[in-house]
Amino acid sequence: xxxxxxxxxxxxxxxxxxxxxxxxxxxxxxxxxxxxxxxxxxxxxxxxxxxxxxxxxxxxxxxxxxxxxxxxxxxxxxxxxxxxxxxxxxxxxxxxxxxxxxxxxxxxxxxxxxxxxxxxxxxxxxxxxxxxxxxxxxxxxxxxxxxxxxxxxxxxxxxxxxxxxxxxxxxxxxxxxxxxxxxxxxxxxxxxxxxxxxxxxxxxxxxxxxxxxxxxxxxxxxxxxxxxxxxxxxxx
Numbered sequence: 001x002x003x004x005x006x007x008x009x010x011x012x013x014x015x016x017x018x019x020x021x022x023x024x025x026x027x028x029x030x031x032x033x034x035x036x037x038x039x040x041x042x043x044x045x046x047x048x049x050x051x052x053x054x055x056x057x058x059x060x061x062x063x064x065x066x067x068x069x070x071x072x073x074x075x076x077x078x079x080x081x082x083x084x085x086x087x088x089x090x091x092x093x094x095x096x097x098x099x100x101x102x103x104x105x106x107x108x109x110x111x112x113x114x115x116x117x118x119x120x121x122x123x124x125x126x127x128x129x130x131x132x133x134x135x136x137x138x139x140x141x142x143x144x145x146x147x148x149x150x151x152x153x154x155x156x157x158x159x160x161x162x163x164x165x166x167x168x169x170x171x172x173x174x175x176x177x178x179x180x181x182x183x184x185x186x187x188x189x190x191x192x193x194x195x196x197x198x199x200x201x202x203x204x205x206x207x208x209x210x211x212x213x214x215x216x217x218x219x220x221x222x223x224x225x226x227x228x229x230x231x232x233x234x235x236x
Contacts, residue, residue, distance in 0.1 A: 047136060147219050
């Protein structure tokens with residue numbers, strides 16, 4: 001059965017990072033879109049200090065509205081788990097299922113930095129300040145996402161762009177519980193595990209959501225697109 005997948009990227013990435021997975025899903029007959037968040041990827045020229053987590057939520061809400069997408073499988077990778085939670089709160093009628101791919105998950109009123117150890121948050125603030133006056137956080141190397149094959153690193157490295165810093169420090173505002181009652185599924189990347197996603201995995205388990213695992217690094221859509229496509233079809 002044909003499904004509609006909307007793929008939401010994480011920190012430093014853009015819609016481009018889904019190209020291998022999107023090709024797999026489209027070959028199987030599915031509809032796929034992969035919007036890029038404001039200030040990143042091909043929209044990096046729009047980077048400003050005004051971009052907050054609400055901007056990212058609005059990006060995806062408007063994408064769903066303008067494309068008139070319904071019953072979508074909304075997939076959030078890494079930091080992309082935060083905006084998909086906001087989108088589920090705003091337009092649940094357009095969503096068939098939420099999929100958190102090794103993703104971060106916030107409750108209402110939380111920021112991403114609230115979940116980080118204080119020393120890590122302080123280091124990232126200092127790096128943003130020294131690199132851009134606090135405007136953005138410069139990209140981490142591909143190996144920090146569990147990407148070790150040279151051809152995969154060569155695909156990632158030149159495309160990663162600085163990330164709007166205020167999206168880390170502004171809170172997610174929800175009117176409803178996380179997930180808003182929609183069917184949801186968590187996918188954990190296990191080889192190696194991605195430490196920043198641990199809290200979200202524990203929350204998903206606590207919510208009673210089904211959890212699947214894929215034996216690859218954090219950027220599974222780059223390193224194992226075929227296996228991830230198989231898993232998403234099974235979940236959908």
